[in-house]
Amino acid sequence: MxxxxxxxxxxxxxxxxxxxxxVAPHLLRPYGIFILSTWVVMTIAAIGLNLTLGYAGQVSxxxxxxxxxxxxxxxxLTTRGWPFWSTYILAGSSCFVVGWALGYPxxxxxxxxxxxxxxxxxTLVYLIFRNEEWLTRGIYGIMxxxxxxxxxWSMARPIPFYYFLLAHLVLISWATWGLIRSPWxxxxxxxxENPIRALSLGIDTRxxxxxxxxxxxGLGGLSGALYAPLTQFVDPTPFALGLSLNLLxxxxxxxxxxxxxxxxxxxxxxxxxxxxRFAQGYYLMGYAALVMLLMAFCPTGLLGFVDRxxxxxxxxxxxxxxLAGTPAAQKAAx
Amino acid sequence: xADFIQLLIAGLATGGIYALAxxxxxxLWQTSQTINFAQGEFVMLPAFFVLIGMNYFGQPFWxxxxxxxxxxxxxxxxxxKKLIVDPMINHGVLPLVIATIGLAILxxxxxxxxxxxxxxxxxxxxxxxxxxVLGAALSLQSLVILGVxxxxxxxxxxxxxxxxTGRQMQATAQNPxxxxxxxxxxxxxxxYTFLINAALVMLAALLITPIYLAKFSNGELLGLYAFIAAIxxxxxxxxxxxxxxxxxxxxxxxxxxxxxxxxxLVVPLLFLIVIILFRPQGLFGRVEERTV
Amino acid sequence: MSPVLEVRNLxxxxxxxxxxxxxxxxxxxxxxxxxxxxxxxxxxxLFNCIxxxxxxxxxxxxxxxxxxxxxxxxxxxxxxxxxxxxxLQIFPQLTVRxxxxxxxxxxxxxxxxxxxxRRDAGLTGAANQMIEFFRLGxxxxxxxxxxxxxxxxxxxxxxxxxxGPRLVLLDEPAGGVNLTMLQSLRERLKAINSEQRAxxxxxxxxxxxxxxxxxxxxVLAEGRVIAQGNPADVRRDPKVIxxxxxx
Numbered sequence: 001m002x003x004x005x006x007x008x009x010x011x012x013x014x015x016x017x018x019x020x021x022x023v024a025p026h027l028l029r030p031y032g033i034f035i036l037s038t039w040v041v042m043t044i045a046a047i048g049l050n051l052t053l054g055y056a057g058q059v060s061x062x063x064x065x066x067x068x069x070x071x072x073x074x075x076x077l078t079t080r081g082w083p084f085w086s087t088y089i090l091a092g093s094s095c096f097v098v099g100w101a102l103g104y105p106x107x108x109x110x111x112x113x114x115x116x117x118x119x120x121x122x123t124l125v126y127l128i129f130r131n132e133e134w135l136t137r138g139i140y141g142i143m144x145x146x147x148x149x150x151x152x153w154s155m156a157r158p159i160p161f162y163y164f165l166l167a168h169l170v171l172i173s174w175a176t177w178g179l180i181r182s183p184w185x186x187x188x189x190x191x192x193e194n195p196i197r198a199l200s201l202g203i204d205t206r207x208x209x210x211x212x213x214x215x216x217x218g219l220g221g222l223s224g225a226l227y228a229p230l231t232q233f234v235d236p237t238p239f240a241l242g243l244s245l246n247l248l249x250x251x252x253x254x255x256x257x258x259x260x261x262x263x264x265x266x267x268x269x270x271x272x273x274x275x276x277r278f279a280q281g282y283y284l285m286g287y288a289a290l291v292m293l294l295m296a297f298c299p300t301g302l303l304g305f306v307d308r309x310x311x312x313x314x315x316x317x318x319x320x321x322x323l324a325g326t327p328a329a330q331k332a333a334x
Numbered sequence: 335x336a337d338f339i340q341l342l343i344a345g346l347a348t349g350g351i352y353a354l355a356x357x358x359x360x361x362l363w364q365t366s367q368t369i370n371f372a373q374g375e376f377v378m379l380p381a382f383f384v385l386i387g388m389n390y391f392g393q394p395f396w397x398x399x400x401x402x403x404x405x406x407x408x409x410x411x412x413x414x415k416k417l418i419v420d421p422m423i424n425h426g427v428l429p430l431v432i433a434t435i436g437l438a439i440l441x442x443x444x445x446x447x448x449x450x451x452x453x454x455x456x457x458x459x460x461x462x463x464x465x466x467v468l469g470a471a472l473s474l475q476s477l478v479i480l481g482v483x484x485x486x487x488x489x490x491x492x493x494x495x496x497x498x499t500g501r502q503m504q505a506t507a508q509n510p511x512x513x514x515x516x517x518x519x520x521x522x523x524x525x526y527t528f529l530i531n532a533a534l535v536m537l538a539a540l541l542i543t544p545i546y547l548a549k550f551s552n553g554e555l556l557g558l559y560a561f562i563a564a565i566x567x568x569x570x571x572x573x574x575x576x577x578x579x580x581x582x583x584x585x586x587x588x589x590x591x592x593x594x595x596x597x598x599l600v601v602p603l604l605f606l607i608v609i610i611l612f613r614p615q616g617l618f619g620r621v622e623e624r625t626v
Numbered sequence: 627m628s629p630v631l632e633v634r635n636l637x638x639x640x641x642x643x644x645x646x647x648x649x650x651x652x653x654x655x656x657x658x659x660x661x662x663x664x665x666x667x668x669x670x671x672l673f674n675c676i677x678x679x680x681x682x683x684x685x686x687x688x689x690x691x692x693x694x695x696x697x698x699x700x701x702x703x704x705x706x707x708x709x710x711x712x713x714l715q716i717f718p719q720l721t722v723r724x725x726x727x728x729x730x731x732x733x734x735x736x737x738x739x740x741x742x743x744r745r746d747a748g749l750t751g752a753a754n755q756m757i758e759f760f761r762l763g764x765x766x767x768x769x770x771x772x773x774x775x776x777x778x779x780x781x782x783x784x785x786x787x788x789x790g791p792r793l794v795l796l797d798e799p800a801g802g803v804n805l806t807m808l809q810s811l812r813e814r815l816k817a818i819n820s821e822q823r824a825x826x827x828x829x830x831x832x833x834x835x836x837x838x839x840x841x842x843x844x845v846l847a848e849g850r851v852i853a854q855g856n857p858a859d860v861r862r863d864p865k866v867i868x869x870x871x872x873x
Contacts, residue, residue, distance in 0.1 A: 059428065105611045112369055112427060113610050116561055120603040123558070131596045183731045183740040183747045190717060190728055196679070197715035202703035202732035202789060241554075245435055252432050281447035284439060291436035295429040296421045 001310045009310070021166060025159045033158040034230075039270045040165040041227045044172055046250045046262030048219025053248070054257035055180065056212030057192035058107065061244045062118035065125035066095045066217045068239030070224025072129065075142040075234040084148030084229070091225035092218045099217025103210045122244050129236035141235030145228050155229075165226055172219065179215075180259065188212055192257070249291055255303030264302055340472055341587055347476035349583020350483025354538040355560035356567065356575035357487065358531035364507035364570060365527045368419050369431050372438035374557020376535040378550065380406045381456055381543040382445055395457050403536050411532030415525055438553060445550040458544035479541045486537055487576055490530070494572075503527065558599075559586070562606045568619025577618055628691045630655050630793050630825045631676070636685035638668075638675050645671040647849035649685070653793070658819055658826040660840030660857075662833070664870055668849040669829045670712060673795055677709055678702050689793070704733065708791040710782050712798045712829075718771025722762055722781055725770050726753035730788035752788065760784045760814055776807035783811065787818060793825045800832040808832075812839050837861070845869065 001009070025033045049063045070091035077087040106117045129136050136142070147156045148164070155161040179185060187208050190198035195205045228234050246269055254265025268287070276283040298305045355377055362368040370376070383405050387398030418437065422430045460478035464471040494500035505513045506523040514520050538556075546552055559582060567578025582602055589601045609616060629652040638646040646668045653659050661669050674680040676687050678699045686695045689705060697705075717725050731740065731747040740747055757766050760780045765773060770781060779799065786794050799815070800808055812835060818824055830836040836843065837857040845853040845860060847869035853860050860866055 059431070109610055109614050112431070113565070113614055115431065116565060117607055117610050119558070119561075120606045123599060124603050127597060127599060179741070181745055183727075183734075183743070183745070184737075186720070186724065186728050186731065189720070193717055193719075194715055196699075197711065197717075199679075199699040200677070200703060200709050200711075200715075201729050201785065202700050204700045204732075204737075207737070245439075249432070249435070281443055284443040285447065288436040288440035288443065292418065292433045292440070295425070295433040295436070296418075299425045299429040 006310055025162050030158050033162050035271065035274050037158070037162045037165050037230050039266050040162070040169050041223050041230060042247070042250070042270050043263050043266040044169060044226065045220050045223035046247055046254070046266050047172060047176055048216040048223065049247050050216075050251045050254075050256065050258075050262045051176070051179075051188075051219065052213050052216030053251055054255075054261060055185070055188040055192060056209050058209060058213055059112075059115040059248075060118045060213065060216065061115055061241065061248065062102070062122045062125075063216070063220045063247045064239045064241065064243035065122040066099065066220030067224040067227060067243065068125060068129060068236070069095055069098065070221030071228045071234045071239070072136055072142070072224075073221070074225040074228040075145050076135075078146055078148075078229070079142060079144065088222065088225045091221040093221075095221025095224075096214050096218035099214035099220075100210060102217075103213040107206065107209050107213060119241065119244075122239075122241050126236055126240050129239060136236070139235060141233055143233050145232045145234065147229045147232070161230070165230070168222075168226060172222070176219075177259065184208070184211075249287070252299075253291060253294060253301055255301030255305075255307075258301070258303040258307075261301055261303050268302075336471070339468075341591060342584060343472050343480065344476045345584035345587035346580055347473075347479040347483075347583065348542075348587065349563075349580035350480050350487075351538050351542045351579075352556075352559045352563045352582050353576045353579025354483055354486060354534045354541075355556060356563035356579045357490065357572055358534040359560050359564045360567075360569060360572055360575040361507070361527045362531055363564075364572075365503070365510070366415075366419060366423065366524050367427055367430075368423075369427065369434065370531075371431055371434040371557070372441060372553070373535070373560045374553035374555070375438045375441040376410050376531070376553075377538045377542065377556050377560075378548075378553040379410065379441055379445065380536040380539040381548045381552075382449055384540075385454060385456070385548055386449075399540065403533065406536045407529050407532040409532075410535065411529040412525065414532075415528040419528075438557070442550050442553060449550070451550060453547035453549040456543040456548050459540060475544070482537070482541060486534070490534075491572075499523075499526070559602070562602050566605060566609050566616055568616025571616070571619045574616050574618035578616065581617075629653055630690060631827070632686075632688040632691075633672075633676060634686045634688070636672065636675055636687065637683045638671055638680060639683045644849055646675060646682075649846070649849070649851055651844050651851065651854065653825055653827055655792075655825055656819070656823050657842055658815075658828065658840045660836040660843040661827060661829045661846060662831070662836055662843060663846035666848075667846040667869075669846055670797060671849075672846070673709070673797055673827075673829060677707070677795065700732070703789065703791075706789075706792040707795070708786040708789060708793070709795040710786045710797055710799055712801060714775070714778050714782055716770045716778055716781050716785065718769065720770060721767050722757065722770055722773070723750070723753050723766045725781060725785055726756050726788050729785035733789045749788075756784045756788060759817075761810070776803045779803050779807070780811065780814075783815070787824075790822070791824060793827070796826060796828045798829055798831060800830055800835040808835060815839060 024036060028036065045063060045067050048066075049060065052058050052060045073091045073094060074084075074087040077090070078084060102118075102121055106114055109117065130138055132138070133140070147154070147161055149155065150164065153160070155164045180188075187198070187203050190201070190203055191205045191208050198205050250265030250269045251262055252265070253268050254261035254263065268290075273283050273287075294301060294305075298308065300307070355373055359370060359373045362370050380402050383402035384395070384398045387393045387401050388395060391398075393401070418433060419430065422433055458475055459482070460474045463474050465474045465477065494504055502513070502518045503523045503526060505516065505518055506520050507527075510520050513523070542556070543552075563578035563582045564575045565578070566582065567576065568574025585601055585605070586598065590598045593601070631653040633652075634650050636646055636649045637644070649672060651659075661672070663669055671680065675682040678694075678697045678701075681696050686693060688694065689702075689707065694702060694705065717728065720728065727746050727749045730749045730752060734740065734747040734749065735743060754766070757763055760783070762777065762780060762784070765777065770778065773781065779802075783796070783799060786796070799811060803811060815826065816839065819826060828836065828840060840857060843855065843857055843860045844851055845863070845866050852865045852869060853863045855863075
């Protein structure tokens with residue numbers, strides 16, 4: 001399939017998906033709308049992680065902590081009367097700053113160590129959420145989180161709030177697309193593919209990696225600020241290590257480094273288990289098995305698989321971005 | 335003072351178990367660049383093999399242990415290497431890490447689904463009585479655990495340093511390319527490391543499961559402690575893993591008693607972060623030259 | 627006028643192994659200096675130490691009189707130093723033009739301005755010029771991974787020149803390139819050298835290439851400088867002959 005044919009196919013798929021997303025809530029029951037809304041929120045968090053992992057090549061297991069920080073900021077402030085927009089911006093920027101502060105020392109170590117540092121960070125943050133009752137109400141959680149108002153229109157009901165979330169997803173996607181297409185995006189690719197070469201071209205790998213990490217964290221915070229009014233109840237349980245692992249798997253399964261990878265990954269991680277509800281335990285096992293199979297046969301995820309199938313020239317140096325740090329990436333680079 | 339010694343011995347005992355898991359973890363990393371995120375689940379599972387042997391096949395405990403050991407070495411040793419690690423090692427470290435994360439989930443959910451979500455009792459290796467040592471009432475179980483872990487580690491050291499195969503394994507761990515040139519059967523040496531790891535996790539399971547009961551979720555915390563112990567000690571040194579494990583066990587116990595049980599994990603986690611940031615080679619490890 | 631590059635008593639050890647041992651030399655503006663020596667004589671390690679890829683164990687490096695010992699490669703690049711690599715290091719999934727834009731973008735504006743500015747950081751024109759100069763015109767929009775080895779080598783060299791560097795270090799530019807490409811490469815390098823007064827330091831194994839391209843040669847053996855001078859003299863130097871034959 002030629003590149004232009006691929007573009008037409010991609011456009012067709014996108015249009016179909018957009019139509020589905022716009023129309024679906026009117027065909028679903030409230031619970032279905034809730035699940036779809038959860039998908040939107042998780043996709044935003046996964047987009048953030050995709051920046052960190054897929055574009056900058058850094059393994060972060062702290063994304064759940066950032067989602068949690070964002071959620072608690074939004075929950076704490078909106079239940080005290082702050083308007084949604086200010087908490088949203090505060091959540092995003094706080095997580096950006098925390099991400100920067102964490103990343104500044106942490107990114108000096110090698111990849112596998114970063115995974116452990118972020119794992120430790122996530123667990124620590126979770127412990128704080130659980131134990132510091134004066135701030136977070138501990139295991140009792142923060143309840144009755146209000147839904148925002150936009151220009152006098154209340155977003156309290158499921159369908160309007162869903163569109164509200166969808167609008168955020170569109171905005172964030174547009175901003176991220178702009179980022180990827182800018183010189184920064186090119187620099188991220190360089191840092192991921194070949195940091196040594198990137199350095200020799202004047203690219204400050206440390207600064208770009210830090211930026212990707214902090215931006216990823218900021219997006220996690222935004223996702224959390226949207227999660228709070230969605231569930232209208234925030235407690236520590238969702239923000240444990242499990243969510244970080246889940247987000248990581250989402251990004252990988254969808255296709256790390258592909259723009260729509262997080263969208264697809266979130267479908268597999270959020271929507272699929274709901275449809276397979278009856279087989280809950282088996283679902284998780286199947287999901288885990290899928291991940292392992294993908295890693296063995298197609299580490300570039302589902303979108304990577306599709307890309308490979310559709311690409312006309314089956315060369316090893318094809319258009320698919322090899323997974324960071326792998327011999328395939330090094331082979332492709334030289 | 336007596337309390338202190340009791341706590342110290344208990345800490346060293348759990349530390350010994352962490353050390354076993356950490357040593358296996360380190361060995362896998364050294365010889366085959368495998369970061370086994372499922373190491374905690376690797377310790378959780380053999381206990382269930384034993385329980386299955388006892389409850390479903392009606393075998394006595396000791397026989398179940400032997401069978402479980404064989405099964406563990408075959409599945410978590412040889413099969414893990416042949417079916418999971420080998421196909422993926424060409425794709426680099428990251429896919430393998432992700433695959434072991436997947437494996438951990440698979441093992442955890444598999445046990446929950448097929449055996450159950452409860453916590454089952456597990457026969458201890460020693461009676462839960464206290465022994466009087468120098469005026470302190472020490473748990474016999476702690477002493478036995480500590481003794482067994484130390485014995486296992488010593489046996490491993492003896493094997494690695496005193497036998498030809500052991501020295502070949504060490505050479506493989508230090509530099510596989512050169513080892514190959516020297517005619518060492520590197521693939522077989524790597525297989526041995528996986529088998530040794532399987533034996534180590536089996537032993538750890540026997541020691542820890544009586545205390546925490548057999549539960550599908552045991553792996554999470556254990557795995558975390560194994561990683562922390564390995565990294566604190568020094569990811570590229572076996573000695574470090576042992577020291578890291580013992581140190582961690584003691585810190586963990588003392589934190590729980592003297593600081594707070596709620597924040598029990600905080601001290602090891604902070605330790606981990608500090609070590610990674612300021613001394614990434616661990617307390618006992620060698621510095622790896624970074625070129626960038 | 628002070629030399630563009632001064633290397634003083636540079637030393638690099640790895641554990642017990644001395645890879646570079648008390649190496650000193652100067653590079654003057656506009657010259658093409660060749661560094662040759664048998665395998666394992668420390669040439670690449672020397673480059674890596676000069677370029678900040680490795681921290682030297684001892685010794686100093688000066689760029690236009692300013693000390694740059696151990697400076698990070700990206701900072702050195704912004705001071706006007708650039709390099710090519712022995713093992714090809716282009717970005718295969720980017721097009722030829724994109725590779726070149728990437729090579730020059732960090733010198734345009736600030737990091738923040740690059741986020742909100744033009745997609746190509748204003749470098750399409752410069753990239754096209756470079757493509758013309760290295761005669762890669764027909765390949766401008768091809769993914770770099772699809773080029774032949776020789777063409778990739780030309781791209782690699784082109785990338786090193788995108789930012790208009792004052793000093794370029796080339797690590798075995800002739801390696802694996804066929805004869806016709808080699809001619810082209812050598813001729814292009816000489817052209818840039820005279821047109822832009824750029825200074826080169828070249829590591830090479832290919833004797834003919836080095837002798838024809840370089841105005842001065844430094845010979846390394848076992849980490850030490852054993853001879854310096856013009857190509858003809860160096861070729862006849864008995865120490866040099868022995869170093870090569872002795873291996």
